[in-house]
Amino acid sequence: MSKIYDVIVLGAGPAGLAAGLYAGRSRLSVLIIEKGQDGGQIAITDEIENYPGQIVEGESGPSLIARMTEQAAKFGAERVSDTIKEVCLEGDIKVLKSEKAEYQGKNVIIATGAHARPIGCKGEAEYTGKGVSYCATCDANFFEDFEVYVVGGGDSAVEEAMYLTKFARKVTIIHRRNELRAAKSIQEKAFKNPKIDFMWDSVVEEVGGDDILQWMKVKNVKTGEVTTVEADEDDGMFGVFGFIGTIPNSKPFEGIIDMDERGYIKTDDDMHTNIPGVYAAGDVRIKSLRQVVTAAADGAIAAVQVERSMSDYF
Amino acid sequence: MLDLDKTNFEAEVLKAEGYVFVDFYGDGCVPCQALMPKVHEFADTYGDKLKFTSLNTTKARRLAIAQKVLGLPVMAIYKDGEKVEELVKDDCTPETIEAMIKKYI
Numbered sequence: 001m002s003k004i005y006d007v008i009v010l011g012a013g014p015a016g017l018a019a020g021l022y023a024g025r026s027r028l029s030v031l032i033i034e035k036g037q038d039g040g041q042i043a044i045t046d047e048i049e050n051y052p053g054q055i056v057e058g059e060s061g062p063s064l065i066a067r068m069t070e071q072a073a074k075f076g077a078e079r080v081s082d083t084i085k086e087v088c089l090e091g092d093i094k095v096l097k098s099e100k101a102e103y104q105g106k107n108v109i110i111a112t113g114a115h116a117r118p119i120g121c122k123g124e125a126e127y128t129g130k131g132v133s134y135c136a137t138c139d140a141n142f143f144e145d146f147e148v149y150v151v152g153g154g155d156s157a158v159e160e161a162m163y164l165t166k167f168a169r170k171v172t173i174i175h176r177r178n179e180l181r182a183a184k185s186i187q188e189k190a191f192k193n194p195k196i197d198f199m200w201d202s203v204v205e206e207v208g209g210d211d212i213l214q215w216m217k218v219k220n221v222k223t224g225e226v227t228t229v230e231a232d233e234d235d236g237m238f239g240v241f242g243f244i245g246t247i248p249n250s251k252p253f254e255g256i257i258d259m260d261e262r263g264y265i266k267t268d269d270d271m272h273t274n275i276p277g278v279y280a281a282g283d284v285r286i287k288s289l290r291q292v293v294t295a296a297a298d299g300a301i302a303a304v305q306v307e308r309s310m311s312d313y314f
Numbered sequence: 315m316l317d318l319d320k321t322n323f324e325a326e327v328l329k330a331e332g333y334v335f336v337d338f339y340g341d342g343c344v345p346c347q348a349l350m351p352k353v354h355e356f357a358d359t360y361g362d363k364l365k366f367t368s369l370n371t372t373k374a375r376r377l378a379i380a381q382k383v384l385g386l387p388v389m390a391i392y393k394d395g396e397k398v399e400e401l402v403k404d405d406c407t408p409e410t411i412e413a414m415i416k417k418y419i
């Protein structure tokens with residue numbers, strides 16, 4: 001049989017890497033399983049202004065995460081790249097299965113995070129990667145000197161809009177309310193940026209084109225009026241970037257772990273789920289603030305809870 | 315794995331006979347970087363049956379747009395110069411990429 005770890009951490013974002021670091025320092029045997037790139041959503045975020053200590057010039061999401069990864073490795077956290085498809089969490093030994101392997105642990109910390117919520121308009125799936133995007137750092141380059149629209153009004157939407165102004169000729173923020181939800185300091189910068197424009201009280205209803213994004217229908221939620229935005233004739237295309245929140249990556253745990261109707265996992269203040277030995281940390285759980293700093297804190301708390309539970313037994 | 319740029323894309327992909335695999339990536343694209351080692355593994359495993367190429371779109375933006383690539387990563391299969399199948403963004407996982415490769419070898 002394969003090795004039985006003290007704790008298996010699912011996900012290598014800020015929550016999972018913090019959990020790995022704390023568990024490693026406690027000399028627990030820990031395995032971190034990540035399906036894609038370390039960092040999750042932070043890996044595709046250009047600017048992190050609000051993580052304490054994060055004032056290093058030129059620092060970005062990926063560079064912050066690279067240091068977290070290094071730190072977790074330094075304390076002995078083992079790593080594997082795999083996608084977990086099936087879980088068996090009841091009992092003292094938890095089993096996690098992928099297509100190629102089976103992993104066993106006495107405890108599991110679920111730090112699978114969340115992914116971008118679709119804008120929710122007609123044609124969206126068809127035009128994803130054809131003008132519709134949720135990753136400015138991936139796709140901004142294609143829109144150099146083109147027009148770009150950003151959907152949303154929170155921190156991410158406004159910060160990514162600002163990043164996009166480094167590439168696009170003009171960036172218009174489409175927001176369903178008449179004021180932004182983003183932090184005031186971010187708002188101030190956005191209002192000062194001559195390349196940023198706003199469409200208030202508006203939602204995108206449909207996107208379309210001829211294989212690449214060329215038009216969209218935008219509805220004013222107050223007047224009900226629908227406007228069609230068309231690509232500039234010389235451009236022949238434009239971009240729409242959606243930042244309207246997230247969907248938790250909790251599918252493998254549906255029907256097993258208690259969650260709310262949107263799929264966020266229920267925990268107590270110490271990250272315990274309804275199943276003994278199973279914890280949730282970071283964006284995947286129900287919480288009031290989803291940030292790098294709160295994710296890292298969750299991971300630390302969960303790892304310390306694992307350590308305490310194990311020292312009770314032994 | 316053959317590195318492409320705007321000078322040889324036409325010859326190596328659009329004018330090539332048979333099947334060609336193209337990995338469209340970009341400098342700032344972290345998901346692309348995460349997939350790259352896997353794609354190189356596939357190139358080592360299946361390289362004798364399928365031509366594997368990659369294009370850094372950061373240095374070939376217009377070319378990528380002309381290929382209707384406006385979001386990364388994209389893994390595509392070309393046949394006789396025509397794109398016949400592609401995986402875009404979140405649809406690109408090691409499992410889906412390998413399944414697509416296996417269809418054309």
